[in-house]
Amino acid sequence: MTVKNVVQAVHDTLHEAMMLDERVLVLGEDVGARGGVFRATMGFLDDFGPERVIDTPLDECLIAGLSIGLALDDMRPVAEIQFADFIYPAFNQIVSEAARIRYRSNGDFGVPMVIRAPYGGGVHGALYHSQSIEALFAHVPGLKVVAPSTPYDVKGMLIHAIEDPDPVLFLEHKKTYRLIKGEVPDDRFTVPFGVAEVRRQGDDLTCVAYGLMWHLCLEAAERLAGEGIEIEVIDLRSIYPLDMDTVLQSVGKTGKVMVVHEDNKFLGLGAEISAQIGEQALSELDCPVVRIAPPHVPAMPYSPTLEHWYLPDADRLEQEMRELASY
Amino acid sequence: MKPGKQGKDRHTELGLKEEDLLGMYRCMLLARFCDERQWSLNRQGKAPFVIPVSGHEGAQVGSAWAFERGKDIFCPYYRDMALVLVAGFTVYDVFLGLFGKADDPSSGGRQMPAHWGSKARNIITGSSPISTQVLHAAGLALSKKIKHEDAIVGTWFGEGGTSEGDWHGAMNFAGIHALPLIFVCENNQYAISVHESRQVAGRVYKRAKGYGFPGVVGDGNNILECYKLTKEAVDRARAGEGPTLIELRTYRYYSHTSDDDDRTYRPSAEVQEWKRKDPIPRFERYLKSVDVLDDSVIEEVRGATKVEVTEAAKTAEAADFPDPSTAAKNVFGDIEVV
Numbered sequence: 001m002t003v004k005n006v007v008q009a010v011h012d013t014l015h016e017a018m019m020l021d022e023r024v025l026v027l028g029e030d031v032g033a034r035g036g037v038f039r040a041t042m043g044f045l046d047d048f049g050p051e052r053v054i055d056t057p058l059d060e061c062l063i064a065g066l067s068i069g070l071a072l073d074d075m076r077p078v079a080e081i082q083f084a085d086f087i088y089p090a091f092n093q094i095v096s097e098a099a100r101i102r103y104r105s106n107g108d109f110g111v112p113m114v115i116r117a118p119y120g121g122g123v124h125g126a127l128y129h130s131q132s133i134e135a136l137f138a139h140v141p142g143l144k145v146v147a148p149s150t151p152y153d154v155k156g157m158l159i160h161a162i163e164d165p166d167p168v169l170f171l172e173h174k175k176t177y178r179l180i181k182g183e184v185p186d187d188r189f190t191v192p193f194g195v196a197e198v199r200r201q202g203d204d205l206t207c208v209a210y211g212l213m214w215h216l217c218l219e220a221a222e223r224l225a226g227e228g229i230e231i232e233v234i235d236l237r238s239i240y241p242l243d244m245d246t247v248l249q250s251v252g253k254t255g256k257v258m259v260v261h262e263d264n265k266f267l268g269l270g271a272e273i274s275a276q277i278g279e280q281a282l283s284e285l286d287c288p289v290v291r292i293a294p295p296h297v298p299a300m301p302y303s304p305t306l307e308h309w310y311l312p313d314a315d316r317l318e319q320e321m322r323e324l325a326s327y
Numbered sequence: 328m329k330p331g332k333q334g335k336d337r338h339t340e341l342g343l344k345e346e347d348l349l350g351m352y353r354c355m356l357l358a359r360f361c362d363e364r365q366w367s368l369n370r371q372g373k374a375p376f377v378i379p380v381s382g383h384e385g386a387q388v389g390s391a392w393a394f395e396r397g398k399d400i401f402c403p404y405y406r407d408m409a410l411v412l413v414a415g416f417t418v419y420d421v422f423l424g425l426f427g428k429a430d431d432p433s434s435g436g437r438q439m440p441a442h443w444g445s446k447a448r449n450i451i452t453g454s455s456p457i458s459t460q461v462l463h464a465a466g467l468a469l470s471k472k473i474k475h476e477d478a479i480v481g482t483w484f485g486e487g488g489t490s491e492g493d494w495h496g497a498m499n500f501a502g503i504h505a506l507p508l509i510f511v512c513e514n515n516q517y518a519i520s521v522h523e524s525r526q527v528a529g530r531v532y533k534r535a536k537g538y539g540f541p542g543v544v545g546d547g548n549n550i551l552e553c554y555k556l557t558k559e560a561v562d563r564a565r566a567g568e569g570p571t572l573i574e575l576r577t578y579r580y581y582s583h584t585s586d587d588d589d590r591t592y593r594p595s596a597e598v599q600e601w602k603r604k605d606p607i608p609r610f611e612r613y614l615k616s617v618d619v620l621d622d623s624v625i626e627e628v629r630g631a632t633k634v635e636v637t638e639a640a641k642t643a644e645a646a647d648f649p650d651p652s653t654a655a656k657n658v659f660g661d662i663e664v665v
């Protein structure tokens with residue numbers, strides 16, 4: 001066991017993967033000499049050389065398309081999109097190509113590739129360094145989208161992602177990079193996709209979140225415990241595949257659900273989760289599902305007052321939870 | 328050589344044997360007759376969508392012949408029926424795709440016709456969005472280079488395709504890394520209705536210079552010239568000397584697809600002019616001039632090939648459609664979605 005933060009876990013796991021499997025290579029902008037703008041590939045260039053640590057031209061479409069070609073030739077590319085906000089030039093290659101290649105070839109071809117993308121806000125990143133992109137991509141059949149947010153999960157799920165037969169969008173919340181620390185086993189292990197983790201047990205209310213948000217939910221839940229309100233906090237970890245079993249099981253216990261995310265509310269993950277609860281567990285509900293998510297504005301604004309307005313924090317979550325629990 | 332030879336032998340110095348010439352000729356004919364057949368099936372209401380190849384056979388067969396089957400990788404686009412016939416498709420395969428039958432090697436009837444792909448034949452699965460395959464080709468070429476494999480990669484596209492960002496991204500990267508990658512532009516002067524002059528300021532092949540590697544241009548209706556230019560590029564790539572852009576100037580004889588009407592944008596005089604440059608009769612004239620074929624043999628081969636195509640179309644028409652219960656298969660490698 002070693003205590004690490006999230007970005008160290010990314011770094012060490014990738015490094016190990018490259019040591020173990022010659023087919024694994026990293027590519028992206030500034031991943032070489034600079035070691036990535038978040039230091040996820042620090043020292044890789046020295047250790048693995050420029051053939052396996054590729055500083056690409058500034059072209060996200062290229063990064064995705066090249067990765068597809070590499071994967072088609074049985075390499076295991078791990079591409080870095082410097083900020084999730086800059087993934088859109090690659091949208092066509094990811095959505096129309098990577099996601100559809102297995103289906104369109106009726107299983108003849110597959111693209112085992114990973115795209116890592118730092119996402120999320122609360123870091124004064126404003127419109128173009130704060131975005132949450134999960135709903136856009138999770139909508140696309142053929143893609144797996146995961147958002148681990150502990151050093152343990154990052155290791156287990158990154159190893160799984162590299163071994164996965166399909167394209168994986170691996171979302172790393174950039175605020176968790178240095179904020180969230182935890183123990184990571186030194187041995188190799190994997191965390192499967194599509195398995196949520198109950199981070200806190202409780203009977204009064206189910207809180208479903210992922211990324212930075214479940215950490216804030218947990219903080220709010222701990223405070224409410226002092227008032228005798230017991231909140232169950234679920235960290236989804238994986239967006240697609242989505243572990244609805246864990247959610248439904250909890251709903252059966254609490255009868256009240258709050259879904260929390262940074263991505264916009266309209267057609268966000270909360271919409272899907274609440275629809276599935278409606279389809280499968282309506283009679284278990286004591287009250288409507290509540291979604292705590294940003295309003296329909298294009299992205300997180302810069303000024304601290306505006307950023308605060310946009311992003312749920314523990315204080316606001318505590319208040320919302322208290323209200324819902326007393327419904 | 329038999330006596331009585333009138334023409335100058337241009338194929339021997341290119342390393343082409345008589346069996347190569349006959350193989351090339353056969354692929355051109357198969358493609359042309361498949362095209363004629365698919366249009367007639369379209370008119371009969373049996374093939375909802377047709378993407379024609381006619382006119383491009385010289386460019387496709389000539390360029391594809393320079394690659395080594397079973398070793399090199401093909402990243403074609405929808406126009407490339409003659410090319411995939413070189414790469415190992417049969418005419419039966421072509422018609423299975425046309426009808427959307429279960430055994431269509433490209434997609435099992437999932438994709439529109441002419442969206443070629445087959446792992447066994449080293450043909451990378453293609454899609455509709457223009458020029459996406461060019462970046463896959465760059466990734467494959469990079470992989471071959473990293474692995475120090477002898478294989479090289481070819482990718483084909485129209486001149487319209489050279490406007491997409493994917494294309495420029497691939498050219499840029501191929502130049503930087505001296506990839507074993509051949510870019511082949513089948514320039515038929517139109518992207519649906521948009522003329523080349525509205526697509527490219529200057530010439531396609533000259534774009535290579537800006538990316539730091541050679542660009543060459545040739546007569547796409549002269550199959551031997553297409554072969555020569557591509558073979559030189561292939562030899563260079565195999566020797567580690569990097570990519571080449573080859574522009575092959577040609578013309579398509581039908582509309583863009585069965586959903587298009589080219590009379591709305593192409594003068595018929597222009598179409599007629601290019602039909603006089605048809606790559607197939609032109610190659611036949613060459614084959615006769617070097618005594619590889621004569622008129623009666625040509626007639627015989629054409630007749631037999633036509634029958635072969637008609638038979639294959641019939642068999643494919645009778646083949647099974649995919650079972651709808653399979654429609655949700657192969658979305659993921661390890662998850663069943665339904």
Ligand SMILES: Cc1ncc(C[n+]2csc(CCOP(=O)(O)OP(=O)(O)O)c2C)c(N)n1
Nearest residue numbers: 406455456457485486487488515517518519
């Ligand atoms: C990204 C994208 N935009 C538009 C289209 C529609 N489209 C299909 S073929 C085509 C013209 C392509 O012309 P060119 O590349 O010259 O190839 P050609 O058909 O002439 O062989 C267009 C606009 C498409 N398939 N993909």
Ligand SMILES: [Mg+2]
Nearest residue numbers: 485486517518
């Ligand atoms: Mg064209």
